[in-house]
Amino acid sequence: xxxxxxxxxxxxxxxxxxxxxxxxxxxxxxxxxxxxxxxxxxxxxxxxxxxxxxxxxxxxxxxxxxxxxxxxxxxxxxxxxxxxxxxxxxxxxxxxxxxxxxxxxxxxxxxxxxxxxxxxxxxxxxxxxxxxxxxxxxxxxxxxxxxxxxxxxxxxxxxxxxxxxxxxxxxxxxxxxxxxxxxxxxxxxxxxxxxxxxxxxxxxxxxxxxxxxxxxxxxxxxxxxxxxxxxxxxxxxxxxxxxxxxxxxxxxxxxxxxxxxxxxxxxxxxxxxxxxxxxxxxxxxxxxxxxxxxxxxxxxxxxxxxxxxxxxxxxxxxxxxxxxxxxxxxxxxxxxxxxxxxxxxxxxxxx
Amino acid sequence: xxxxxxxxxxxxxxxxxxxxxxxxxxxxxxxxxxxxxxxxxxxxxxxxxxxxxxxxxxxxxxxxxxxxxxxxxxxxxxxxxxxxxxxxxxxxxxxxxxxxxxxxxxxxxxxxxxxxxxxxxxxxxxxxxxxxxxxxxxxxxxxxxxxxxxxxxxxxxxxxxxxxxxxxxx
Numbered sequence: 001x002x003x004x005x006x007x008x009x010x011x012x013x014x015x016x017x018x019x020x021x022x023x024x025x026x027x028x029x030x031x032x033x034x035x036x037x038x039x040x041x042x043x044x045x046x047x048x049x050x051x052x053x054x055x056x057x058x059x060x061x062x063x064x065x066x067x068x069x070x071x072x073x074x075x076x077x078x079x080x081x082x083x084x085x086x087x088x089x090x091x092x093x094x095x096x097x098x099x100x101x102x103x104x105x106x107x108x109x110x111x112x113x114x115x116x117x118x119x120x121x122x123x124x125x126x127x128x129x130x131x132x133x134x135x136x137x138x139x140x141x142x143x144x145x146x147x148x149x150x151x152x153x154x155x156x157x158x159x160x161x162x163x164x165x166x167x168x169x170x171x172x173x174x175x176x177x178x179x180x181x182x183x184x185x186x187x188x189x190x191x192x193x194x195x196x197x198x199x200x201x202x203x204x205x206x207x208x209x210x211x212x213x214x215x216x217x218x219x220x221x222x223x224x225x226x227x228x229x230x231x232x233x234x235x236x237x238x239x240x241x242x243x244x245x246x247x248x249x250x251x252x253x254x255x256x257x258x259x260x261x262x263x264x265x266x267x268x269x270x271x272x273x274x275x276x277x278x279x280x281x282x283x284x285x286x287x288x289x290x291x292x293x294x295x296x297x298x299x300x301x302x303x304x305x306x307x308x309x310x311x312x313x314x315x316x317x318x319x320x321x322x323x324x325x326x327x328x329x330x331x332x333x334x335x336x337x338x339x340x341x342x343x344x345x346x347x348x349x350x351x
Numbered sequence: 352x353x354x355x356x357x358x359x360x361x362x363x364x365x366x367x368x369x370x371x372x373x374x375x376x377x378x379x380x381x382x383x384x385x386x387x388x389x390x391x392x393x394x395x396x397x398x399x400x401x402x403x404x405x406x407x408x409x410x411x412x413x414x415x416x417x418x419x420x421x422x423x424x425x426x427x428x429x430x431x432x433x434x435x436x437x438x439x440x441x442x443x444x445x446x447x448x449x450x451x452x453x454x455x456x457x458x459x460x461x462x463x464x465x466x467x468x469x470x471x472x473x474x475x476x477x478x479x480x481x482x483x484x485x486x487x488x489x490x491x492x493x494x495x496x497x498x499x500x501x502x503x504x505x506x507x508x509x510x511x512x513x514x515x516x517x518x519x520x521x
Contacts, residue, residue: 006354006372006418027419034375034414035395047372049419076408080471100485101466102399105408106415238484336477 001037005046012053012179012211019048020181020209026050028072029106031099032115040125041132042116056110056213059084065219068177071110071212075165076101078109079334088217089330090168090228090247097232097339098164100239110212112165113176113189114204117269118241119148119159130156130200138200145306147243150315151299152268157200158305161193161270164339168230168247170271171263172221177214180207189215193270203269224249224261228330231322232265232339233314242266244315245339248322250286257281257290262298262323267315274298277319286327288320295319354418360384361430369418376420377401377412380427388428388457392487399486402458402465403427409465411485428457431464439510440464443503444496451490462486463500467507474501 009015019026023045027033036042050056056072059081067087069078075095078084085092099107121127121140128137140148140158148158166189174189187205194202206212232245245265251258260281262274277298284290295316302312321341335343354369360380367383377394380386380403392400394413401413404426431438440463443449450456462483472478479500480493488496 001373004372008419027416029414030416030419031396031411031414034416038395047416051419074408076469080469100399101469101482102402102409102411102462102485103396103414105465106410238481336475337481 002040002043002045004044006049007046008049008052010052012056012213015048015050015053016179016181016209016211018046019211021046022208024048024209026110026211028108028111029074031103031107032111036116036123039123041123050211065222067217067222069109069215069217071108071214073109074105075099075107075109075112076104079104085334087222087225088168088172088228089225089334090230090249090326091165091172093334093338094164094168094230094232094245094247096334097230097245109165109215112163113169113192113212113215114206115163116203117159118162120144122159130196131159131203132201134199134201141306143306145304145308147241147266147311148305148308149268150302150304150308150311151264151272152195152270153303153305154196154198154200156198157196157269159196159200159269160266161268162241162266163271164230164232164242164245164265166271167245167263167265168228168249169215169217170273171247171249171261172224173218173261174221175216175218176212177216178206178210179213180210184213186216190271190273196269200269223251223259226330227252227326229322229325230339231318231325231341233318233341237337237340237342244311244318246315246318246322248319248326250281250323250326252286252327255285257284257286260294260323262294262319264298264315264319267302267311274319276300281323286323288324291320291323291327292316294323356417356421358417358420358422359424360386361425361427367417372416372418374417375413376403376405376415376417376425379417380412380425386427386429389461390454390457392455392458397487398455398458399462400455400458402461402486404461404465407468409462426461426464428461431460438464439506440467440499440503443499443506447499447502448492448495449499450488450492450495455486455488455490459483459486459488459496463496463503466500467504472500472504474504476501 025044056070079095228249234240390400392398
């Protein structure tokens, strides 16, 4: 780990000012950052510790039905907040499907949004990676590409975004509240992430020094609470990143789907919202045929980036199955194995 | 430059001046306080051997920068027994063969204490296994670990009930 300057500002304004120094990074729990620093993957010249900043560690349920979640709320606290989990059960399920209990107790909302890709070539400082060293090339291409992207990738980068939490957030239209030197702004989480294109080193819309203060869920997102699920395929039952995952949320009226929300994880460098697939379900009766068709639409633009064409077929099945699980209804309690395809839910007709 | 860090470790206040902000909570416990019960396995947040209870929550101490936790309360494996009386989780690990080589055991026990206090798993073995999935055991003592956690939870529940009854009587 490189040596760094450590500062602990008392206010958000002081933090933004301290982080204006090139090479500065914000420190929350450090569950991703400290790990990357130990591997020499990132080498910040200054850590700006934001753990003491006031007002960032609470969940606020607003009178208009919207919810603001502070950037320092721990993943476990959000997942186990009864009021939050009742309104946004797919988010709670995704949170509990991620990492381990120890990591969820430490990791924060803001840190989760900003976590870096788990591409092994990014994490290996002996490998070429355009994210780490712009213009260096991408050793992932032609390498071990089983877990790499099938949507939105470029010749410069085929990595995926690892978050579970962000998948239902994107599906439900979450908005990021950002503080910068010149003021605050809000960006939809879906638009917050950049696809790699020719600049894989630019991962988000954040300008240098900008700080995430909170994430907002709009009031209408709670309208999906009765039919919302997260489904995640891992290479072991627990404590592994997604090979492919999907969040599915439905609103049903008179035996038909009035609104659908779908987002995929593990398939692209950002949580992937499937707008066209959502639109295809509006007005349709819920059922295997409609869900299969929506899944085809969601993956219509998919293209393997190496030895990973299986992920396209897998993603279609996961989308269809997540929709079927959502249609069957949100379980009263998050299953013992959250988001697992091995959790048996009575009444869910599997695709 | 020096970084003052005051911690309450197993009920004892410790004041340190760190000469380097890179010191993790794990290294502080092991190298500066000689509390070597907390183990360094992967040192990358993957194995759970370094699990301690920080301000009431189980975390991986290898990923926590000590300088960021000034004022925190830390409970390690050295602080869970009452004199020569083992903590119910320690006793249950022995009774249920919850270990073989013992290297992961302090982390397993601290994680189990955290899991029981979180109160999410109950006596459902599947929820216990899921709740303990952040602690690897390369000897593969998982079956015994799961049984130990469930048994310890019952013992602790009974102890809590007795304490509550005593309070009612007093």
